[in-house]
Amino acid sequence: MSATLTFGAAPGAVPLLGHIPAIGRSSLDFMAALPAHGDLVRIRLGPWPAYVVCHPTLIHQVLVDDRLFDKGGPTYDKLREVGGNGLVTCEHRYHRRQRRLVQPAFHRNRLPGYAEVMSGQVDAVTRSWSDGQVLDVVAVMNAFSTGVATRTLFAGDVDPAVLAEIQQATTEIFTGVARRLIVPFAWLDRIPTPGNRRFLRARRRLEHHTHQLIADYRRAGVDHGDLMSMLLAARDDDAHGLTDDEIHDQVLTFFSAGSETVSPALSWAWHLLAHHPEAEARLHDEVDAVLAGRTAHYDDIPKLRTTARIITETLRLYPPVWLLTRRTSAETELAGQRLPSGSVLVFSPYVLHHHPGFYPDPDRFDPGRWEDGTVCPRSEQAFTPFGGGARKCIGDEFAKTEATLALASMAARWRLEPLPRERVRPAPRLALAPHALRMRLRRRCGP
Numbered sequence: 001m002s003a004t005l006t007f008g009a010a011p012g013a014v015p016l017l018g019h020i021p022a023i024g025r026s027s028l029d030f031m032a033a034l035p036a037h038g039d040l041v042r043i044r045l046g047p048w049p050a051y052v053v054c055h056p057t058l059i060h061q062v063l064v065d066d067r068l069f070d071k072g073g074p075t076y077d078k079l080r081e082v083g084g085n086g087l088v089t090c091e092h093r094y095h096r097r098q099r100r101l102v103q104p105a106f107h108r109n110r111l112p113g114y115a116e117v118m119s120g121q122v123d124a125v126t127r128s129w130s131d132g133q134v135l136d137v138v139a140v141m142n143a144f145s146t147g148v149a150t151r152t153l154f155a156g157d158v159d160p161a162v163l164a165e166i167q168q169a170t171t172e173i174f175t176g177v178a179r180r181l182i183v184p185f186a187w188l189d190r191i192p193t194p195g196n197r198r199f200l201r202a203r204r205r206l207e208h209h210t211h212q213l214i215a216d217y218r219r220a221g222v223d224h225g226d227l228m229s230m231l232l233a234a235r236d237d238d239a240h241g242l243t244d245d246e247i248h249d250q251v252l253t254f255f256s257a258g259s260e261t262v263s264p265a266l267s268w269a270w271h272l273l274a275h276h277p278e279a280e281a282r283l284h285d286e287v288d289a290v291l292a293g294r295t296a297h298y299d300d301i302p303k304l305r306t307t308a309r310i311i312t313e314t315l316r317l318y319p320p321v322w323l324l325t326r327r328t329s330a331e332t333e334l335a336g337q338r339l340p341s342g343s344v345l346v347f348s349p350y351v352l353h354h355h356p357g358f359y360p361d362p363d364r365f366d367p368g369r370w371e372d373g374t375v376c377p378r379s380e381q382a383f384t385p386f387g388g389g390a391r392k393c394i395g396d397e398f399a400k401t402e403a404t405l406a407l408a409s410m411a412a413r414w415r416l417e418p419l420p421r422e423r424v425r426p427a428p429r430l431a432l433a434p435h436a437l438r439m440r441l442r443r444r445c446g447p
């Protein structure tokens with residue numbers, strides 16, 4: 001296979017810093033330009049080499065061999081420092097046991113229960129909306145998805161003030177992580193700046209509350225049908241469960257993985273719809289026929305096919321998890337290039353999803369490409385918003401359900417209009433969200 005795949009080196013490295021200045025100017029543009037230099041492209045992060053995997057076949061190879069291409073690299077090393085050893089960040093040697101223990105919480109039969117929480121959160125968020133109001137779309141979609149994450153984790157009788165504190169602490173932790181990711185020197189994280197102090201306080205608060213909740217749940221011994229009850233009940237073959245520290249790490253993982261991803265996807269969907277009236281009209285036809293102005297529920301999902309295609313196409317154009325990294329656990333060869341053990345690999349679903357070789361007119365928003373009977377993309381391996389292999393997103397069905405219910409329910413009653421002269425740019429941080437997105441609400445009259 002490697003005979004036809006090419007290796008190259010990215011031009012433009014500067015002494016000492018390598019490609020860091022180019023990445024700092026625009027990481028998306030930098031990454032998007034790399035496939036022109038090969039299927040596997042060497043870049044330099046300061047003095048260190050890293051390898052950007054650009055071809056879907058190679059990305060697939062990296063995703064499925066999760067022992068050789070283990071979780072690691074700058075993003076995961078930092079995330080692990082902060083978020084511990086949760087399912088997203090843990091190394092291969094800890095992964096299988098954790099995945100087995102956590103998997104039942106994401107079984108299909110739990111989805112209808114989670115979907116009820118999602119529909120309830122749509123009502124909670126939209127209750128205060130009024131015609132003509134200008135929304136900070138990213139903040140509102142974030143409030144929605146954080147509400148879903150909180151209530152699907154803790155459906156029991158938990159003090160709302162504690163839940164609010166957990167939400168706030170998680171947001172602060174992830175703002176801190178995003179900042180730390182761009183600062184390459186670990187010692188800077190230890191300086192007691194206001195930002196670092198806020199971050200450490202938030203981490204302590206979260207730890208305190210989750211350990212308290214774990215103790216309360218264990219004492220009560222009731223299955224609330226939520227993720228927390230499932231995590232506590234999980235047992236491996238030797239009847240061992242997850243420790244309190246492991247559960248704490250999973251809570252932080254679900255909070256961030258759940259809320260920081262669905263909200264950018266929904267925000268982008270509103271932005272794209274506002275600029276593509278034909279797609280918007282089709283969405284309105286569907287939600288008017290299926291929902292007639294009411295909130296969507298789990299049983300409606302099979303009928304919301306246009307909505308689902310809009311979500312899929314949004315995930316293609318703006319995959320929230322736009323950059324992934326790995327570290328080789330042994331010496332290997334990729335695209336004919338020898339990679340020593342410990343090599344850092346980087347790949348981007350964003351770059352892959354915009355590849356003209358796999359998507360005709362790749363920058364065009366066209367939910368129709370996902371209609372039944374069409375073959376999109378040209379290679380199945382070229383669509384990876386949820387990753388792949390054993391480390392594939394455990395919450396993919398959860399996320400699709402959440403996004404579909406929210407988009408359909410909100411569109412059944414509201415349009416979001418763009419503001420004149422508002423320039424919307426992607427902000428590629430931990431997740432790929434719009435930099436800022438304000439839109440005006442218009443109440444729709446149902447059929």
Ligand code: HEM
Pocket residue numbers: 087088089099253254257258259261262265319320321324325384385386387388390391392393394395396398399
């Ligand atoms: C649109 C929404 C979402 C997107 C785009 C997304 C994307 C991803 C991707 C790309 C990965 C693989 C990371 C890698 O290979 O390094 C991943 C893993 C994961 N995601 Fe998601 N995710 C979403 C929603 C969720 C939700 C709602 C949850 C939980 C409630 C979740 C929990 C996880 C977990 C636990 C993993 C680690 C799985 C493992 O390694 O076994 N995600 N996600």
